[in-house]
Amino acid sequence: MKIKIICLGKSKQKFIEDGIKEYQKRISKYAKIELNILPDIALTKTNTIEIVKNKEAEILEKHLIKDDFIIVLDEKGKQFTSLEFSKYISKINKNIIFMVGGVYGISEKILKKTNLILSFSNFTFTHQMIRLILMEQLYRAFSISEGKKYHY
Amino acid sequence: MKIKIICLGKSKQKFIEDGIKEYQKRISKYAKIELNILPDIALTKTNTIEIVKNKEAEILEKHLIKDDFIIVLDEKGKQFTSLEFSKYISKINKNIIFMVGGVYGISEKILKKTNLILSFSNFTFTHQMIRLILMEQLYRAFSISEGKKYHY
Numbered sequence: 001m002k003i004k005i006i007c008l009g010k011s012k013q014k015f016i017e018d019g020i021k022e023y024q025k026r027i028s029k030y031a032k033i034e035l036n037i038l039p040d041i042a043l044t045k046t047n048t049i050e051i052v053k054n055k056e057a058e059i060l061e062k063h064l065i066k067d068d069f070i071i072v073l074d075e076k077g078k079q080f081t082s083l084e085f086s087k088y089i090s091k092i093n094k095n096i097i098f099m100v101g102g103v104y105g106i107s108e109k110i111l112k113k114t115n116l117i118l119s120f121s122n123f124t125f126t127h128q129m130i131r132l133i134l135m136e137q138l139y140r141a142f143s144i145s146e147g148k149k150y151h152y
Numbered sequence: 153m154k155i156k157i158i159c160l161g162k163s164k165q166k167f168i169e170d171g172i173k174e175y176q177k178r179i180s181k182y183a184k185i186e187l188n189i190l191p192d193i194a195l196t197k198t199n200t201i202e203i204v205k206n207k208e209a210e211i212l213e214k215h216l217i218k219d220d221f222i223i224v225l226d227e228k229g230k231q232f233t234s235l236e237f238s239k240y241i242s243k244i245n246k247n248i249i250f251m252v253g254g255v256y257g258i259s260e261k262i263l264k265k266t267n268l269i270l271s272f273s274n275f276t277f278t279h280q281m282i283r284l285i286l287m288e289q290l291y292r293a294f295s296i297s298e299g300k301k302y303h304y
Binding site: 015123 | 165166167168170171174231232233234237272273274275276277278281284285288289292
């Protein structure tokens with residue numbers, strides 16, 4: 001299984017970058033994992049939030065691979081327990097693409113083209129923090145599948 | 153308002169420590185915030201999970217201040233949106249103590265003595281990650297109360 005994580009906008013907080021690297025290393029024992037951080041679109045006088053989201057959708061669309069299983073992170077998505085998520089992931093017999101939107105979230109256009117919309121919480125997290133949370137839960141999902149106790 | 157966060161067990165991941173420090177600094181613009189990391193109890197042949205939780209409960213109990221508002225983090229707790237949480241926090245006219253359990257969670261004894269049991273997600277996070285998530289959401293809660301747009 002190959003996992004690709006597509007994000008928008010460079011990480012501006014070093015601890016998030018460090019945390020992502022740590023989990024990327026851990027996950028790589030279980031699956032090929034690739035992190036792809038694409039440039040996001042800045043909000044300006046002419047670029048309204050709607051325009052930003054549309055332009056970002058165009059960028060993301062180029063990375064949708066038809067035969068892959070597409071999971072988009074969005075507050076309105078389905079919530080799992082870690083165990084449920086682990087079981088769900090382990091049943092997917094395709095490469096998985098996770099997409100994390102930019103500062104203003106992800107366009108409806110993209111949401112319509114996905115296999116799963118996933119939500120980690122009723123709380124809102126920054127689009128940066130959610131990457132770290134995704135990595136930790138992916139690592140946890142694989143650990144659970146491998147029958148390892150996940151504790152430290 | 154004064155906020156005290158009581159955790160069990162030193163942080164073993166540097167990125168988590170760095171992240172907590174960053175948010176502690178940010179939150180300190182809005183409220184006095186103190187982080188108190190107490191030593192946790194190790195699991196051994198004689199210390200079963202139940203014994204660990206009981207011993208940890210004894211440690212935590214000493215830090216319960218009667219007149220303070222006690223919020224304990226636990227998976228079985230109440231979930232909020234960030235906006236609801238911000239409103240909830242801003243209405244508390246007392247000092248707040250947040251308690252985060254150890255590796256095996258928090259004892260029922262402590263859960264019974266709290267004003268609120270709070271859950272961030274259906275997903276399970278490490279007791280370390282949850283500290284970082286708590287700090288980020290506290291910062292977000294204060295930013296929302298202050299009418300600031302919370303984006304970066």
